Amino acid sequence: MQKTLLLLAILTLTSCASKNINMTKPSFHKNKVIAHRGAWKGINTSQNSIASLKQAIALGCYGSELDLHMTSDSILIVNHDITWGGLNVQKSTLAELRKTPLSNGEPLPLLEDMLKIIKNQTGTKLILEIKSSDRGREWANATVKKIVNAIRDYKAQEWISYIAFDYEICKEVLRLNPSADVQYLMGNKAPDQLKKDGIKGADYHYSVYQSKPEWIQQAKQLGIILNAWTVDKLEEMQWLLNRDIDMITTDEPEMLFKELERRKK
Numbered sequence: 001m002q003k004t005l006l007l008l009a010i011l012t013l014t015s016c017a018s019k020n021i022n023m024t025k026p027s028f029h030k031n032k033v034i035a036h037r038g039a040w041k042g043i044n045t046s047q048n049s050i051a052s053l054k055q056a057i058a059l060g061c062y063g064s065e066l067d068l069h070m071t072s073d074s075i076l077i078v079n080h081d082i083t084w085g086g087l088n089v090q091k092s093t094l095a096e097l098r099k100t101p102l103s104n105g106e107p108l109p110l111l112e113d114m115l116k117i118i119k120n121q122t123g124t125k126l127i128l129e130i131k132s133s134d135r136g137r138e139w140a141n142a143t144v145k146k147i148v149n150a151i152r153d154y155k156a157q158e159w160i161s162y163i164a165f166d167y168e169i170c171k172e173v174l175r176l177n178p179s180a181d182v183q184y185l186m187g188n189k190a191p192d193q194l195k196k197d198g199i200k201g202a203d204y205h206y207s208v209y210q211s212k213p214e215w216i217q218q219a220k221q222l223g224i225i226l227n228a229w230t231v232d233k234l235e236e237m238q239w240l241l242n243r244d245i246d247m248i249t250t251d252e253p254e255m256l257f258k259e260l261e262r263r264k265k
Contacts, residue, residue: 026122026158032241033256034063034127034249036230037080042254046102048078050109053117057124061253063161064118065127068111070143071097076111076150082134084108090135111147115154126156127249129185130164130173141172148176163203174198183227191219201225201246206236209245216243234259 038052039059045051048066056064067080075094082088085100098107111128118126130147133140151160161181162173167189170182174197183201184194187208194202202219206228209216219226228240229249237259240248250256 024122026125028125029060029062029123031060031062031257031260032245032247033059033061033253033260034065034227034247035059035061035253036065036249036251038064038066039253041251046104046106048080048109049102049104049106050113050117051104051106053114053126056253057117057121059253059257061124062247063125063127063249065129065163065249066114067129067131068143068147069131070139070146074142074146076143076146078109078111078114080131082131090133090139111150112154115150115156118159119154119156125161126159127161127163130162130166130169132164132166132169137168140166140169144169144172145176148173148180152177161201163201170199171197181225183225185229191215191222191224194219194224195222199224201227203227203229203249205229206231206240209240209243213243216245220244231256 035056037047038049039055039061040047040052043055053064066078069077069079069089071077071089071094072091073093077089079089084097087096089097101107114126130144133143151157161183163183163185164170165185167184170184173180173182182199183203184199185203187204191202202224209228216226226245227247227249228245231237231240231248231250232252234255237248237256248256
């Protein structure tokens with residue numbers, strides 16, 4: 001009996017180690033900074049790279065955003081555009097796509113690569129944009145299922161927020177994981193509609209808030225999280241900070257940190 005229990009314990013530890021699972025609970029940084037495709041600009045590295053994620057963590061960002069597609073052989077890759085190396089990423093295999101490295105020399109990263117990094121720290125969240133698909137709803141839903149299952153396998157739910165321009169993708173994430181932190185990107189839904197559908201955040205282009213400032217107060221009253229993208233000018237950051245927007249997604253995290261620090265004085 002003791003040998004059986006010991007074997008089970010070893011197998012459990014081995015399983016955790018194979019997925020690099022950190023048992024420490026996260027305690028995320030108390031700031032508004034989300035690095036758009038990682039913190040790549042300040043160190044002149046590739047967007048959506050392992051290096052840019054590590055830099056966002058090093059800076060102490062609340063979150064680091066990245067973009068996800070599923071390849072034709074059902075591998076979850078990190079890339080913004082529908083194409084990579086002249087190939088449609090959703091209609092190509094990982095092996096085909098990895099023939100073209102990132103500009104910093106890294107191979108095209110996988111979601112798995114990013115989860116291993118994010119689970120080994122406790123201060124920065126991973127903001128996953130699930131990219132829209134031209135392969136139909138069945139493909140989009142299969143992609144969502146693959147992503148949600150991967151997050152569950154890595155026990156990384158607390159480290160993850162999901163974002164998408166496709167409203168049906170947002171709802172599919174919630175169907176599979178009703179407690180997920182899901183935020184909508186398109187900017188064409190009022191806060192009360194998001195609340196009705198169980199979507200926790202409005203992650204809208206900053207111009208949406210400028211044209212519909214009443215949505216800011218409505219969202220606050222309803223408990224809807226407010227995020228703004230992609231905010232790279234100081235005056236735009238200041239406009240949003242003056243209205244206490246919850247989070248700001250930017251290619252210039254260092255600039256935003258500097259402004260936040262200035263406001264503490």
